[in-house]
Amino acid sequence: MYAVNGYYMGGDTVKIERNDFPVSAPYKVVVTFIEPASADAGKVRAGEELAKSREAFARLSKYHKSLPADFDYKKELAEYREERFGSPGRY
Numbered sequence: 001m002y003a004v005n006g007y008y009m010g011g012d013t014v015k016i017e018r019n020d021f022p023v024s025a026p027y028k029v030v031v032t033f034i035e036p037a038s039a040d041a042g043k044v045r046a047g048e049e050l051a052k053s054r055e056a057f058a059r060l061s062k063y064h065k066s067l068p069a070d071f072d073y074k075k076e077l078a079e080y081r082e083e084r085f086g087s088p089g090r091y
Contacts, residue, residue: 008033
């Protein structure tokens with residue numbers, strides 16, 4: 001079972017927050033009206049998600065490293081293996 005947040009906007013409009021989950025077959029759905037939401041409930045949620053995304057990006061950015069344009073990973077790997085394990089015939 002999956003739960004999806006949504007907001008009734010009046011008339012025939014329900015704003016559904018996007019949640020990614022795999023669906024391999026058709027589903028029957030039930031829409032339940034729980035409580036009135038404030039007028040800016042969706043905006044606050046979007047702002048919270050944007051803040052979380054920015055925090056995650058900042059955490060990843062601190063690991064960002066640059067390599068020279070002529071970096072040869074195959075050569076580096078071969079040198080590491082030679083240093084670590086000895087002659088190439090061993091693996």
